[in-house]
Amino acid sequence: MAIDIKNKKIELIQWLSTLDNEIIIDKLMKLRESEKADWWNKINEGEKKSIGKGIEDANSGNLKPQSEARKLYEKWL
Numbered sequence: 001m002a003i004d005i006k007n008k009k010i011e012l013i014q015w016l017s018t019l020d021n022e023i024i025i026d027k028l029m030k031l032r033e034s035e036k037a038d039w040w041n042k043i044n045e046g047e048k049k050s051i052g053k054g055i056e057d058a059n060s061g062n063l064k065p066q067s068e069a070r071k072l073y074e075k076w077l
Helices: 003-018 022-036 045-059 066-076
Strands: none
16 A cells, blocks of 8 residues: 555544544545445346346357447547
8 A cells, every 4th residue: 555545544544533523524435335236236127137237248248349349439528
């Protein structure tokens, strides 16, 4: 782990240990919980079906080269 990350963690721990604002603590707890949540449970059924179809296509070898996909979608990339 980079030293910079370790220093940031230590700084956050020190700040958190002195924090008395319950609203901020509650927000941090919600953030922590949201980070644990599985993204699969947050997407809708249409998105899940689309992902499933993509997996089925990949498993059956029904794939296009990346170069073709880039040509199709380059205006959005």
